[in-house]
Amino acid sequence: AAAKPAAAKPAAAKPAAAKPAAAKPAAAKPAAAKPAAAKPAAAKPAAAKPAAAKPAARLESRAHTASEQSTTTQAASPLEEMQSLLKDFSQSNQLMGVWQQFADKLSSMGGVGMGLPGGNPSSNLFGNMGGQAADFAKMVSPEDLQRLQSEYMREMATLWQNYIQQQGFEITDKRFSSAAWRSNAWANYLAQSYLINARLMLEMAECVKADAKTKTRVRFAIMQWVDSLAPSNFFVTNPDAQQKLIDTQGESLKMGINNFLTDLQKGRISQTDETAFEIGVNVARSDGAVIFENDYFQLLQYTPLTEQVSERPLLIVPPCINKYYIMDLQPDNSLVRHAVEAGNTVYLVSWRNADESMAQITWDDYVEDVVIRAIHVVQDASGQEQINVLGFCVGGTLLSTALAVLKARGESCVASLTLLTALLDFSDNGVLDAYVDEQQVMMREQSMAKGGVVQGKELANAFATLRPNDLVWNYVVSNYLKGEQPTAFDLLYWNSDSTNLPGPMFCWYLRNTYLENRLVNKGDVICCGERIDLSSIDVPTYVLSCREDHIVPWTAAFRSQQALSGNKRFVLAASGHIAGVINSAKKNKRNFWINPTADLAGSSEAWLESAEERPGSWWNDWTAWLKTNAGADVKAPNKLGTSKYKPIEVAPGRYVKARAA
Numbered sequence: 001a002a003a004k005p006a007a008a009k010p011a012a013a014k015p016a017a018a019k020p021a022a023a024k025p026a027a028a029k030p031a032a033a034k035p036a037a038a039k040p041a042a043a044k045p046a047a048a049k050p051a052a053a054k055p056a057a058r059l060e061s062r063a064h065t066a067s068e069q070s071t072t073t074q075a076a077s078p079l080e081e082m083q084s085l086l087k088d089f090s091q092s093n094q095l096m097g098v099w100q101q102f103a104d105k106l107s108s109m110g111g112v113g114m115g116l117p118g119g120n121p122s123s124n125l126f127g128n129m130g131g132q133a134a135d136f137a138k139m140v141s142p143e144d145l146q147r148l149q150s151e152y153m154r155e156m157a158t159l160w161q162n163y164i165q166q167q168g169f170e171i172t173d174k175r176f177s178s179a180a181w182r183s184n185a186w187a188n189y190l191a192q193s194y195l196i197n198a199r200l201m202l203e204m205a206e207c208v209k210a211d212a213k214t215k216t217r218v219r220f221a222i223m224q225w226v227d228s229l230a231p232s233n234f235f236v237t238n239p240d241a242q243q244k245l246i247d248t249q250g251e252s253l254k255m256g257i258n259n260f261l262t263d264l265q266k267g268r269i270s271q272t273d274e275t276a277f278e279i280g281v282n283v284a285r286s287d288g289a290v291i292f293e294n295d296y297f298q299l300l301q302y303t304p305l306t307e308q309v310s311e312r313p314l315l316i317v318p319p320c321i322n323k324y325y326i327m328d329l330q331p332d333n334s335l336v337r338h339a340v341e342a343g344n345t346v347y348l349v350s351w352r353n354a355d356e357s358m359a360q361i362t363w364d365d366y367v368e369d370v371v372i373r374a375i376h377v378v379q380d381a382s383g384q385e386q387i388n389v390l391g392f393c394v395g396g397t398l399l400s401t402a403l404a405v406l407k408a409r410g411e412s413c414v415a416s417l418t419l420l421t422a423l424l425d426f427s428d429n430g431v432l433d434a435y436v437d438e439q440q441v442m443m444r445e446q447s448m449a450k451g452g453v454v455q456g457k458e459l460a461n462a463f464a465t466l467r468p469n470d471l472v473w474n475y476v477v478s479n480y481l482k483g484e485q486p487t488a489f490d491l492l493y494w495n496s497d498s499t500n501l502p503g504p505m506f507c508w509y510l511r512n513t514y515l516e517n518r519l520v521n522k523g524d525v526i527c528c529g530e531r532i533d534l535s536s537i538d539v540p541t542y543v544l545s546c547r548e549d550h551i552v553p554w555t556a557a558f559r560s561q562q563a564l565s566g567n568k569r570f571v572l573a574a575s576g577h578i579a580g581v582i583n584s585a586k587k588n589k590r591n592f593w594i595n596p597t598a599d600l601a602g603s604s605e606a607w608l609e610s611a612e613e614r615p616g617s618w619w620n621d622w623t624a625w626l627k628t629n630a631g632a633d634v635k636a637p638n639k640l641g642t643s644k645y646k647p648i649e650v651a652p653g654r655y656v657k658a659r660a661a
Helices: 057-062 078-090 093-112 142-164 179-183 185-206 212-228 239-247 251-266 335-341 363-382 394-408 430-435 438-447 456-464 468-481 490-496 503-515 554-561 604-609 619-627
Strands: 288-293 297-302 308-310 314-317 346-351 387-392 414-420 541-546 568-573 591-594 612-615 633-635
Touching: 142 185, 179 185, 179 239, 185 212, 212 430, 212 468, 239 251, 239 468, 251 468, 288 363, 297 363, 314 335, 314 363, 314 394, 335 346, 335 619, 346 363, 363 387, 363 394, 363 503, 387 394, 394 414, 394 503, 414 554, 414 619, 438 503, 456 468, 541 554, 541 619, 554 568, 554 604, 568 619
Parallel strands: 314 346, 314 387, 387 414, 414 541, 541 568
Antiparallel strands: 288 297, 297 346, 308 633, 568 591, 591 612
16 A cells, blocks of 8 residues: 555665665664663674574575584674674663563564564564574675675774764664754664664675575565664654653653554554545545445446546456555545546446455456456446456456456457556566465465455555555554654555455465466466466557556566557556556656557566656546547436446445445
8 A cells, every 4th residue: 555665675775874765773772872882893793693683484494404503613793793782682671661561562462463563474474583593694695794794894883983973974764864863972873873784684685695585585574673673663762752752741651552552452553543534525535326236346337527428438446455445535636536537437346345254255256246247237337348447456467367258258348458556477576475485375275265354454464564664663653652643644544444355265366376377377277167368358458557666566567468469558657556556647746657669578677768758647648548449429428327227325335435344
């Protein structure tokens, strides 16, 4: 849900002062209050073994076994010294006090769901970093270790000299950019030393000699560990929180405890003022009606806003993992309204929030009884043999599967296809690869062998760990340490409104796409009784990817379009998975790239090298393209539905209002 990609590797290569993107300040060593104790070990390596920085247990088989010992007997490196420091810090009750107990409480909640790293399924990745996992430093070449050690020693020595001379550094990392961090020499030193150590750990992760998936998992585990130990995350090492306590005469502490207890009851961290929004009132407010429903979805038809409309309607299939109204938040940032204002008759699938009555529902059910059913209803209601269709994220994967099934049945139901940040080729899934391996999928399949429901909070927590600084620790600091109330933000309200999924459907999706990447192989998958061939989809296709997308890497989206036939237009938008897609034409911010003459069978790098950058939103480019496939203009209907598909209730309908348990 949210904009900036974590996949963009946490600024591993950035200088110390420039916070490694993913790197959250490492835990401040207790003795930092005393200059002597805080002295960087660069000049005096310690003998501690880097146990604190070990990757998840599943990486153990790819690293040296626990019985293997280092071939050197030299004094400990600065890395070991740093890890020893962090280990001591995490075990220091004197420094951590009540906040350490609080952090332990959050961590122990695990899958219960505060949205913190450590909860299922992510705990399987990095929950054992302080103990039994293999030493990931052994996966780094001696040459790289020596280079990183030299850089580390030099930076720490410079930092220490500046600390002695009372010369602080300007910190650009937003976690340490306030006056309190700048004016307090000890806090400034703490933040700078953390950033140096964090960068070291992240650069080590980049230097790991392993296959791509293992490297992704190591990088992800280290990022979670480093981010969680930021000095800003702990009251005793956060001068901002301490000053707030003084300024409010203790009121901030009281409010922080109240916020925590409230979130404990919710089972997640509050990211916005959820009382400020109501579905159908100030979000998901476009006029329309539900004209069809079954046990899995409601079909919405929106009220025309133009006197004439294109004869071919547009059907939108949003992702089933979140609710549809990310595409209809407010009138000025609603993609639904933009399409309606462009003269399209728009229909949209509103997924039902799965409950125990859907515990046996499969991927085939979603394809047949939702996507294919919606296509046929729209054809029937509009009187058109062919319609235009759009799929967003996993909605695009489901839609493409459905079109391949229809092609195998001899049906050509669509005139054009639009895919927004959708994967068809799952050979490179970015940071999400950290969550998927044979063991994880088998465990999930076994737990769902007799059916079941994947809880929305579990999915939300997993996605939050992709951007822990923005979606986890930022709110721990503001809500609990400072006792502040989250502000009202429609996008974060949508992000917190999670959805459940049928277990069998989810298991099929994990195995056949993320794990085995079978969907892209001609005839390798049988769905709804038909062998799937994505190359049979030969209609004009508009493919949008986002350059900073951490969920669907843009290079993977580029590779996915190569599975399709027909005339294709590939567009690259700025920003991330959500912000890049929901980039209102009215505000016309950011930019996008096009390259109409490029060979889409080539590489993504070659495409980008010769692409043309254009300012503003991609929305107008898309509606102009869509118009060429929409047929003639006809008089807009004066009522919604038909005699066969009579309005059941007004939009947004009741399915979207059901909250996940």
